Amino acid sequence: MPNLAGKTTSAASRGGAAARLGTGKPAASARAADDQSPLITRRAWMGVAWGSFSAASAAALAATGRFMFPNVLNEPPQQFVAGFPSEYGMGVDERWKERNGVWIVRTPDDIVARASGFYALLVTCTHLGCTPNYLAAEAKFKCPCHGSGFRTTGINFEGPAPRPLERARIVLADDGQILVDKARKFQQELGQWTDPEAFLRI
Amino acid sequence: MAETKTVAPKESASVRLWNWLTETQVWTSVFRHSRPDTDRNRVLVMLSNVFLHLHPVRIRKSGVKLRYTWCMGGLSFFLFLVLTFTGLLLMFYYRPTLEYAYTDIVGLREHVPLGIMREMHRWGAHAMVITVWLHMFRVFMTGSYKPPREFNWSVGVVMLVLTLLLSFTGYLLPWDQLAIWAITVGSNMARATPFLGHEGPGAALLRLGDVPLIHAYDDARFALLGGSFVGEGALLRFYVLHCVGLPLAIAVLMAVHFWRVRKDGGISGPL
Numbered sequence: 001m002p003n004l005a006g007k008t009t010s011a012a013s014r015g016g017a018a019a020r021l022g023t024g025k026p027a028a029s030a031r032a033a034d035d036q037s038p039l040i041t042r043r044a045w046m047g048v049a050w051g052s053f054s055a056a057s058a059a060a061l062a063a064t065g066r067f068m069f070p071n072v073l074n075e076p077p078q079q080f081v082a083g084f085p086s087e088y089g090m091g092v093d094e095r096w097k098e099r100n101g102v103w104i105v106r107t108p109d110d111i112v113a114r115a116s117g118f119y120a121l122l123v124t125c126t127h128l129g130c131t132p133n134y135l136a137a138e139a140k141f142k143c144p145c146h147g148s149g150f151r152t153t154g155i156n157f158e159g160p161a162p163r164p165l166e167r168a169r170i171v172l173a174d175d176g177q178i179l180v181d182k183a184r185k186f187q188q189e190l191g192q193w194t195d196p197e198a199f200l201r202i
Numbered sequence: 203m204a205e206t207k208t209v210a211p212k213e214s215a216s217v218r219l220w221n222w223l224t225e226t227q228v229w230t231s232v233f234r235h236s237r238p239d240t241d242r243n244r245v246l247v248m249l250s251n252v253f254l255h256l257h258p259v260r261i262r263k264s265g266v267k268l269r270y271t272w273c274m275g276g277l278s279f280f281l282f283l284v285l286t287f288t289g290l291l292l293m294f295y296y297r298p299t300l301e302y303a304y305t306d307i308v309g310l311r312e313h314v315p316l317g318i319m320r321e322m323h324r325w326g327a328h329a330m331v332i333t334v335w336l337h338m339f340r341v342f343m344t345g346s347y348k349p350p351r352e353f354n355w356s357v358g359v360v361m362l363v364l365t366l367l368l369s370f371t372g373y374l375l376p377w378d379q380l381a382i383w384a385i386t387v388g389s390n391m392a393r394a395t396p397f398l399g400h401e402g403p404g405a406a407l408l409r410l411g412d413v414p415l416i417h418a419y420d421d422a423r424f425a426l427l428g429g430s431f432v433g434e435g436a437l438l439r440f441y442v443l444h445c446v447g448l449p450l451a452i453a454v455l456m457a458v459h460f461w462r463v464r465k466d467g468g469i470s471g472p473l
Binding site for chain 2: 068069070073074075128129130145
């Protein structure tokens with residue numbers, strides 16, 4: 001029976017390097033030719049296995065989460081060109097309401113800017129998010145969901161809406177057309193309607 | 203005295219047919235026991251059937267008392283099965299696209315035979331929400347949430363939330379005015395989530411320098427709707443969640459829920 005002292009796996013668990021040194025073998029970094037102790041203990045290997053499984057599972061979970069955010073949307077863009085100012089008369093224009101979600105309003109005397117020009121109102125009611133209808137006869141926006149009412153300026157005056165309609169950034173594009181950018185919006189109650197990009201002076 | 207021989211009366215044809223049938227190989231391979239006329243066979247009825255083995259072999263007399271249990275949990279499960287079946291039938295005629303969703307629902311009423319599958323599904327959904335609430339109320343009133351049943355109570359609460367989510371996701375599928383605006387209003391709540399919603403507290407903190415990580419096209423509401431508003435992305439996502447995702451989740455929890463009832467002492471057991 002060969003002498004297996006210091007060469008078994010249990011010996012390795014107890015400190016195989018010490019066992020090897022105890023038998024007068026060379027330094028632990030160089031394994032002897034007949035060294036049968038394991039390169040990695042069972043316990044360490046289980047740690048490697050579980051660790052890589054956990055890492056792979058976490059990566060799969062993260063990938064699944066990323067999967068839920070689409071890269072391509074079939075939605076109209078936030079920024080769009082709305083034609084030349086000469087194409088608009090005074091008052092509320094609904095030509096972009098359905099597709100792009102703004103009303104273009106031309107006024108001779110804006111309540112904030114005190115000048116004539118354009119502003120763009122977002123068509124989202126500030127109560128719970130429905131789309132109001134413009135009632136030209138009464139010159140107001142009326143939300144069909146809960147009855148919120150807004151003046152053509154966007155100021156709320158009846159119903160449960162807590163604040164005025166929001167204005168979108170409106171500027172002149174390089175070719176002279178109106179450019180509306182919904183990515184930036186201005187809220188009157190925060191004093192943001194005084195921002196120069198909230199009103200297009202024409 | 204002449205010998206009298208006792209002879210068993212000849213069995214009727216139907217009895218002989220039955221005896222032959224239940225001794226065929228086909229029959230005995232399906233049913234591994236005979237009729238439940240002995241205690242052993244009564245046990246085997248439950249244990250040798252995968253559907254019935256979720257039931258205990260015996261239950262307490264109080265388990266069938268309507269005054270004790272109201273049977274609301276059982277009714278909820280029954281309604282879930284009804285909804286699954288009617289929902290499956292609806293899926294044969296419904297297409298979850300912007301072009302077809304509304305007209306397919308109208309078609310289910312006008313063109314499909316019988317024409318009440320959609321209504322049965324809807325009534326079943328309303329009824330299940332009611333029975334689930336009543337079940338929760340009953341469990342509370344009988345103290346059946348006390349130890350060792352506290353975990354099962356929590357499982358039940360999660361199932362309540364899943365039931366309400368099933369109702370929420372299903373509500374969008376007819377794609378009518380009621381559906382679109384209800385889901386618009388409901389999903390707008392998601393944008394106010396702390397940190398994960400673009401209009402919620404803390405969202406502005408999550409940014410890499412100048413680039414915001416949470417905005418209208420990248421927040422919890424966007425993931426829920428698959429878009430920035432309730433459109434084709436929301437319809438398809440809600441369809442998948444309603445028909446596959448949420449039913450699987452609630453079925454798994456039902457298994458846990460029923461299992462825990464048995465392990466904690468059986469239905470209508472002493473506290």
